Amino acid sequence: MIKRLGAAVLVMIVVSVLTFIVTRVLFPDPVRTLMGGQDSSATPEQLRQMTSSLGLDKPMAVQYFDWLGNLLQGDLGRSFRTPTGVTETILERIPVTVELMVLALLIALVAGTALGVAAALFRGRWIDALASGASVLALSLPNFFLGILLVYFFALTLGVLPSSGYVPFSEDPLGNLERMVLPSVTLSMAYVGTFARYTRALMLSVLSEDYVLRAHASGLDPRRVVVRHAMKNTMIPMVTVVGLNAAGLVGGAVVTENIFSLPGVGTLLTNSILGKDFPVLQGLILVITLGVVVINLLVDLLYGALDPRIKVS
Secondary structure (H helix, E strand, O other), rough: HHHHHHHHHHHHHHHHHHHHHHHHHOOOOOOHHOOHHHHOOOHHHHHHHHHOOOOOOOOOOHHHHHHHHHHHHOOOOEOOOOOOEEEHHHHHHHHOOOOOOHHHHHHHHHHHHHHEEEEEEOOOHHHHHHHHHHHHHHOOOOOOHHHHHHHHHHHHOOOOOOOOOOOOOOHHHHHHHHHHEEEEEHHHHHHHHHHHHHHHHHHHHOOOHHHHHHHOOOOOOOOHHHHHHHHHHHHHHHHHHHHOHHHHHHHHHHHHHHHHOOOOOOHHHHHHHHOOHHHHHHHHHHHHHHHHHHHHHHHHHHHHHHHHHHHHH
16 A cells, blocks of 8 residues: 555656646747737736746746645646636536546446456357447447437437536436436447457456356356356456556546537646646646546555455465
C-alpha cells in the first residue's frame, strides 16, 4: 500500500509539472486572447495590468509553485471565461461523467461477459462464431459514428428516446435514464468487444483446468460448474482488465458527451481547449489523472483481496 501510494503521488507530481508546461506552450499569450485576440484594441498598459493581475508576469517556476500551493489547499484557480472557480466548475460536471462511465461499464461487463461465456462454452460452433463476430463489430465501430447512428434511428426515426440533454437523477429518475441510454450504449460498445474477447480466452483457459474437469467428472450440474467454479475464477483477471480500460472510458466520454450534449467533464474539456482557458484545462487534466490513478490503486487492492495467492507472493 505504501509503495503504491508513493507511486501515485509521484505520478501526480510529474503530471502536474507536464500539464503546467504544456498549457503554457499551447497558450503562450492568454492575456491577448482574453482581450480579443490579435485584433484587440487594448493598449499595452491594459495588457500589462491584466498580465500582472493574473500573476502571469512572474517567472514560470514561481507561477508553478504558487499554483501548486493553491492546489494543495483545494484551489485550482479561476477560469478565464467564467466568474466561478475551477474547482467548483469541475465538481458540478463530475457527477454527469461518473454516471455515464458507471452505466457504460455495467453494460459492457454484462454484455461482454455474456458474449464471452457463450463463445467459450460453444467453442467452434455457430454460437461461437456469432459471438466472436459481434465482439469484433463492437470493437470496430467508432463511438462518434455509433452515436450518430443511434441518434438517427432511436431519436429521429422512431422517436422513442431523446437525442440530447441531461436531467439530474435526483430530479427525474426516469427522464435521467431515458437521456443516458444512448450515450451509455455508445460509450460501452467498444468495451463490450474487449471484455467479450478477454472473457472467452479466460473461460477457455479455466475450463481446461483439472478442478473443472474433476467437477464435471463427479457429476455436478454443468451450470453450477460454470457459474460457481469457472466464471468465479475468470472474474479475477477481469478486474485488472476493467482497471486498464478506465483511462479509455474517460477518453471515450469526451467524444460521447459532445455528441449528446451532456454537461460533463468531457464537454468542459473541449470548451476549455477551444476557449483557451488553461486554468480549467490544467484542473481537468489533474482531476482525470487522479481518477485513473485511484481506480488503478483500487484495482490492485481488490485483486489482492480476491486472489489470496497475490498476498502470499
